[in-house]
Amino acid sequence: xxxxHSFPTRRSSDLLSLAEKCAGFLRKNLDxxxxxxxxxxxQTFDDKxxxxxxxxxxxxxxxxxxxxxxxxVAERSLVESVVKRQTLTVKExxxxxxxxxxxxxxxxxxxxxxxxNAKRRIIGEEILxxxxxxxxxxxxxxxxVIDSKILDMKEVGDMIKHYNQVLTSPLPYLQSPRI
Numbered sequence: 001x002x003x004x005h006s007f008p009t010r011r012s013s014d015l016l017s018l019a020e021k022c023a024g025f026l027r028k029n030l031d032x033x034x035x036x037x038x039x040x041x042x043q044t045f046d047d048k049x050x051x052x053x054x055x056x057x058x059x060x061x062x063x064x065x066x067x068x069x070x071x072x073v074a075e076r077s078l079v080e081s082v083v084k085r086q087t088l089t090v091k092e093x094x095x096x097x098x099x100x101x102x103x104x105x106x107x108x109x110x111x112x113x114x115x116x117n118a119k120r121r122i123i124g125e126e127i128l129x130x131x132x133x134x135x136x137x138x139x140x141x142x143x144x145v146i147d148s149k150i151l152d153m154k155e156v157g158d159m160i161k162h163y164n165q166v167l168t169s170p171l172p173y174l175q176s177p178r179i
Contacts, residue, residue: 023047032057032064036071040078058082062090066098072105076124083130088178092132093140099123099131100148116149123150134175138163 026038027050035057042050058065065071066082074082079102082088083095103119112118120128128150133141141163146156161167 023050026050027053030057032061033068034070035065036068036074059087060089062088063094066090066094071098072102080127083127086179092135093144096131097144099127120150133159133173134162134171135177
């Protein structure tokens with residue numbers, strides 16, 4: 001904003017008008033397939049209305065947004081913001097699969113071996129702890145989470161004990177459904 005005020009008045013109004021037109025264009029063309037490319041722009045330009053609209057699209061069309069090409073190239077901070085949201089409309093296993101795809105893309109970009117340990121390092125504990133594994137069906141957990149090798153043997157064992165109601169210590173994962 002400081003640089004904007006150093007321009008003559010007419011140029012300032014022209015720039016503001018251009019910014020408003022760009023924001024209007026983005027609002028008009030916003031959908032689940034491009035929300036993760038528009039959301040960072042809204043945040044960069046401090047356009048709260050556009051940002052709110054983006055989050056509304058993410059909340060209502062979560063699965064479509066998570067399977068978009070833009071999600072797998074999103075910044076970590078954005079992925080973290082997504083998994084922390086209480087208002088997503090998606091099965092937890094689909095959220096996990098999207099985060100797993102995101103990690104695989106990051107690994108591919110870095111040219112490192114895509115094993116479970118590497119994926120876990122990429123994902124990080126802040127993102128992982130927001131995935132609500134207990135909300136997954138046991139079959140979903142067995143089919144997708146175990147095969148990803150992101151959780152260690154103790155974590156997998158604790159989840160199996162949880163499914164069979166023989167776990168004696170509390171799980172470190174949230175168990176309340178998203179709204």
